[in-house]
Amino acid sequence: MPTDRRIVLFDLFGVIARHQRPGALAKMATRCHTPTDAFTTAYWACRPPYDAGQQSAPEYWTAVLRSLSLSVGVDSDVDTDTIEELRLSDIDSWSRVDDRMVAYAQSLRAVTEVALLSNIPSDHADAFLTAQPWLHTLDHVAFSGRIKAAKPSPAAFHHCVIAMRAAPADFLFVDDREENVRAAQAVGMNGHVFTDRDELAAAIDTWLPSRRPTWR
Structure with missing residues (x-):
């Protein structure tokens, strides 16, 4: 059963961080x-x-x-x-981030819980946590190399549900890969396939009625 919580669960690469450096x-x-x-x-x-x-x-x-x-x-x-x-x-x-998306994710914390679920080896995760201190401000961060489960495995999503003491329906999972979004929906989460920040912001605004982030 869903609670009255709302948790935006972000993928990292292709959403908040850049894909692998060309070349x-x-x-x-x-x-x-x-x-x-x-x-x-x-x-x-x-x-x-x-x-x-x-x-x-x-x-x-x-x-x-x-x-x-x-x-x-x-x-x-x-x-x-x-x-x-x-x-x-x-x-x-894999070290580059989209600064505008980082700022947007941080702004959401004024109106909802924000977490992250990323497929990333543990040594990459260590480096990312050191280079990107804003990750420590999120409500939960789950790196596949540390939780021993990678998307689209249901175990990766169940980890977040258990770790945050929430229900699957409390989550809106945001990923640029449709197969991962479908996997999240299969365990009962809401899902959004990321294409750009403005489209995502509109989707989150709809998902959070009467509560609006102030990033604009």
Whole structure:
């Protein structure tokens, strides 16, 4: 049963934060002396366990490199220093935020609860929390690498429900990926597919009748 609470649950990348920096994967591929297309395929194919906290960063990068038929270790194709370079380059490539969306999310806290659910490895999460102190002002922050569950798994959404002591219907989940919004709706949350800030603001204004944020 829903309560009288209202919680806007934001995705991070593609909503409040920018997607991966253009050209980042090509630079990482060059560092590994491998074609960009092949590197990109391996990068994403190996990603789910890393996002869900089932692999460490070295384990993830070893899996990526081995899928490219590159050996890892002393006197091999790639050494541990290269793996650390790739890890840091990867973190940097996901480090940009949309300042206007950050300001909007913060403004909403005057009228409703605001939380975040993001697919992000735990080491990326640590870096993001250090670089973006505004995250600490939110009512709850759930990073997949820390909660051991990644969208669109129902477990990721159930974590937020339990952690916030709320009902699924109390949430409006905002994500730029329709499959994730559908997954949230399947567990009983309200959902909105993000396209731009103005459209989102209109949707939230409708969802919060008689209460309006003051960001405009």
